Amino acid sequence: MKELHILFTGVGRRVELLQAFRQAALCLGKDLKIYGADVSNTAPALAYCDFSRIICGMREDHYILELIEICRKDRIDLVIPTIDTDLLVLAENKEKIEASGTKIMVSPLEKIRICRDKRKTSKLFDACGLHSPAPVDDWKAYKGGFPAFIKPRDGSSSINAFKVENVTELSVYAQQIENYIVQPFVSGEEYTIDIFCDFEGRMLSVVPRRRLAVRAGEVLKTQICMDRTIIREAKVLTEAFKPCGPLTVQMIRDEKSDRNYYIEINPRFGGGVPLSMKAGARSAETILKLLSHEKACCDMELADGAIYSRYEQSVCIDEGSAWGTKLIRQGSAGLSMTVSSLGIDRWKIKGVIFDLDDTLYPEKQYVRSGFQAVADFLEIKDAQKKLWSYFEKGLYAIDEFLKQIGREDLKAQCLEIYRAHKPKLELYQGVCELITELKNFGINTGMITDGRPEGQRNKIAALGLEDLMDDIIVTDELGGLQFRKPNDISFRIMQNRWRIPYEQLVYVGDNPAKDFQAARQLGMKTIWVAHRDGLYRK
Template identity: 35%
Template sequence: MTTGLLRVLLTSAGRRVELLNCFRAAADRLGQRLEVLACDLTPGLSAACAMADRAAPVPRATDPGYADAVLDLVRRHGIALVVPTIDPELAPLAAAHPAFADLGCRLHVSAPGVIDIARDKQRTAEVLGASGVPVPPTLPPEALRDDPAALPWPVFVKPRGGSASRGLAVIDRPEDLPPAFDEPMICQPRLSGPEFTVNLFVDAGGTLRCVIPHRRLQIRAGEVEKGRTERLPVLRAIAEGVAAALPGLRGAACFQVIEDAAQGPRVIEINARFGGGYPLADHAGATFAQWLLEEATGRPCTAHDAWRDGVEMLRYDAAVFRG
């Protein structure tokens, strides 16, 4: 068990001050000395980098040298745990997993196959649907052009590899479907009903230890701004199906569900990382950050499912001042 100073690196830190604070609070509960490093493309403009103990610049996550830059930080600072926060960095980091392990660093990523599925919404629908997880019918635009009756109209169109609510559109009629798009897209029936994020924690041995849904009461830029935890057995059952369909899933992850009035709950996407609304789960007692620190330091994992129902989060803007 590690009892000395533990260094954690938060990558693509951006505005993730709440996540950083969750790790600090977790270390306090464990009596673990902790130093949090953060990196970003422009750390001088990152609130989380400003709040970290140290900060460093790295290339864009899509740069071929990104994983090597993160590995260099691990090597120079003796980092024991790396926590990615955005989708584009997951694949390059997962591919470099053996190099992190050689340095004695725990890289918080799922298996590359899981990352590939989660980053591709068409494959997400196909893999989950084949495993019995309820998903909406999903087609590429070219298939829908060939057979406009394949989906009910209007349809929801979004990037096949998008995130943060980028590039979303509703198309009312087949004749309004553009002849081409600037990037690969998918089409799904427009679902209507309450939206949920389901956070889940899978331990290092592959066991699903916690499922905590929250109702998305208000959204901003694809991230929950107001939410409330709700213990719903149907969402627990869906989470078990997601974990079974993705046996390489590890650590913190989340998926989005729309409870359509006609079709019932449908999973629309997966994030194989900490979701933006994770601080609500943490406050409700699903302390994923603590459980990762336990695994990284060789402590017994205390992961559980006894979180508090009905906990609400009402976010507001705050500022970091310097100079």
């Protein structure tokens, strides 16, 4: 199964969107790695990415060069922009970015320009036979009556957008806002329409939502409203516009005439789109399927009438002197940690959860042991040494060795022997002492490890960890690959069993790329053990 790499630019606060893609990958059984790019290393959504990339501002001359370099190094399959200001520069450089082998979910340049200019947007609505408040760009020429609405011609997020009650107020705001437009104010229920199309502009889903409460242009409370008129009009608009990917449309149903007045278009995922996904719009799943060259999802059952309310949540980016991720550099001899040296007693820690491979024992021991089992089966002199040599070169050792001896027909048997063998393993020096000390302090000890259940259980038995640990979870036993870290379900299960607050739990692991993401998001402390001979050493 191909590992999919998606990069979200301007990721900022879009935590719910990332979670929607994680859930989609879980449902489809896809191996997804989420990359987030932002100008600030304190953007909260970065903590929910597998990998974070700090990039210069999109107005900088070298922004595109930096972005292309990130895409090249990280083998990004798809770039998904999340903010309006990114769209124009990405559309202008779409061919250059895609020439590097990365697709980008952004509509053609001329369509981005339509959306960025409120007057052009209004003309598009008119061309589709849809009602739109007629804009003028000179307050002195405005004849649409009051109240009126004044806003930047290329604005977003309701910034510098004001309702005015008379010509005097209008003249004052007109002096303060550059490049403005004035429109009649439409009073009524506000709607957002979340539309999703494939890369060629074919509509796959449309979800109208009533905006029950809004702050700074982003919805706080919303209700799914599968109104036939809105859906029909959205289809007309989409057929004319043909976006690449998402389209977020704002509309007001006039309380007097009951007409739908279309206000603006954002050709990106809106801030509230995860709510449409929760209601049944499978746009995140569709993207993963399209990247895997599978048929897109069209038949979607939506929760008409469902109401969603959003709330704020914090995530610790840097714990400073309080804790932070502790880095423990270890030699090949052992694990020189104690309760006191880790500050566990000071911070009232009540539970410590360990990773297994390269944290409690050297994983290379297991690899060597497995190669020896394969060598014994093949009965070929120096087979173990040759297998190890291929492994050190970064090759698929068993495949390469069988190819060399002309016995590729034995691959399935050799793999089964490797995976099922009873390994000869030893814990790092000091592990038993540390776990015993923790238990003497009344601290719960557990382990969360990824991998094939049979192989991981054989390792656990060989190391005698069942007698040492209070609790052990092999993530694959929960339901397959999708439950491996950074999925947080195993951490939630262990926390629920122990009934210890996340703030009083520590996770100890060797691979910061995947071990700490879930732990940090849940509020746990983390300790990075960097063994000199580990597979993930830096």
